[in-house]
Amino acid sequence: MKRALITGVTGQDGMYLAELLNDKGYEVFGLVQGQNNPKKDLLAQTHPYVKILSGNLLDLVSLIRAVSFCRPDEVYNLAAVSFVAYSWENARLTSDVTGGGVLNMLEAVRFHMDKTGEPVKFYQASSSEMFGKVQEVPQRESTLLWPRSPYGVAKVFGHYMTINYRESYGMHASSGILFNHESPRRGPEFxxxxxxxxxxxxxxxxxxxxxxxxxxxxxDWGFAGDYVEAMWLMLQQPEADDYVISTGQxxxxxxxxxxxxxxxxxxxxxxxxxxxxxxxxxxxxxxxIGDSSKAREVLGWTPKVxxxxxxxxxxxxxxxxxxx
The missing domain is CATH 3.90.25.10 (UDP-galactose 4-epimerase, domain 1)
Structure with missing residues (x-):
């Protein structure tokens, strides 16, 4: 049985991904911040198969502990301060969590791999907000990034850090540049x-x-339930890479x-x-508007909704x- 660790498991993507992985026979672990997190109780009710671990993207020790405990085959880093408008009000926190948190997760995974010799595949949730002041229409993997919010800037940091760890340490680390994806589970602030x-x-x-x-x-709006399938497909590839995930409309x-x-x-x-x-x-x-032709050709992924x-x-x- 494969094991997967999901950060941001209480968000819409985390919940859909947990369902997908459970259906595929994975043992699913979810990282949740805080002892009194109300979403933790909701997750326990709706997704009882998820084994909940305590951790914080700003606390590297807690991440190392979580990775060491669950010994995952795959790590999906979905956690972030994800509301763009909020990022102007709290640029420092957004930068620390959404940007620095990616570095902490990569370090925790690298530490575990160095210690145990066990391979771990890593997924980073990058964002179309990285394109910001778009330099090309439609946007593809090679399009110049020009973020227009603290959130977008933080996502660019995490995106390039993931590429750096892939190139520096040979990690199977992929980024999904997901365009807007929604669902009935989307937060009311969006x-x-x-x-x-x-x-x-x-x-x-x-x-x-x-x-x-x-x-x-x-x-470019799509359905979150479709997009988490693309995340999984990325980590099933023999080589790590970056993919735009979008509808193209x-x-x-x-x-x-x-x-x-x-x-x-x-x-x-x-x-x-x-x-x-x-x-x-x-x-x-x-x-x-995204060009997801690479994902269609390499991953065989297409949006359904x-x-x-x-x-x-x-x-x-x-x-x-x-x-x-």
């Missing part, structure tokens, strides 16, 4: 879930509208609103959506949650 929850509440007459920032920003916030409101039978949402400058970024990323199916899935989920 725009897709903010919209789906608001539309559900409007449908149930619990609120009248919602406030958003830049409606013209465009993203771009949609604006306006497109998102069109589909979400159409799910509840509303064709004109303009009177329900207010523009609020507080939700605009200091430095906006206007257009992200379309943008429209994804948004409708999220709205239906949030309506069902309100009804429960």
């Amino acid at each position: 725009v897709t879930r903010k919209v789906s929850m608001a539309v559900a509440r409007i449908h149930k007459n619990l609120q009248n509208g919602l406030s958003l920032g830049n409606l013209d920003a465009k993203r 771009t949609h604006s916030i306006r497109d998102l609103l069109d589909v979400a409101f159409d799910e509840i039978g509303v064709t004109d949402w303009n009177q329900m959506v207010r523009l609020d400058d507080q939700f605009k970024r200091p430095a906006e990323v206007d257009l992200l 379309t943008f429209e199916e994804l948004i409708r899935m999220m709205v239906r989920h949030d309506i069902a949650e309100l009804e429960r």
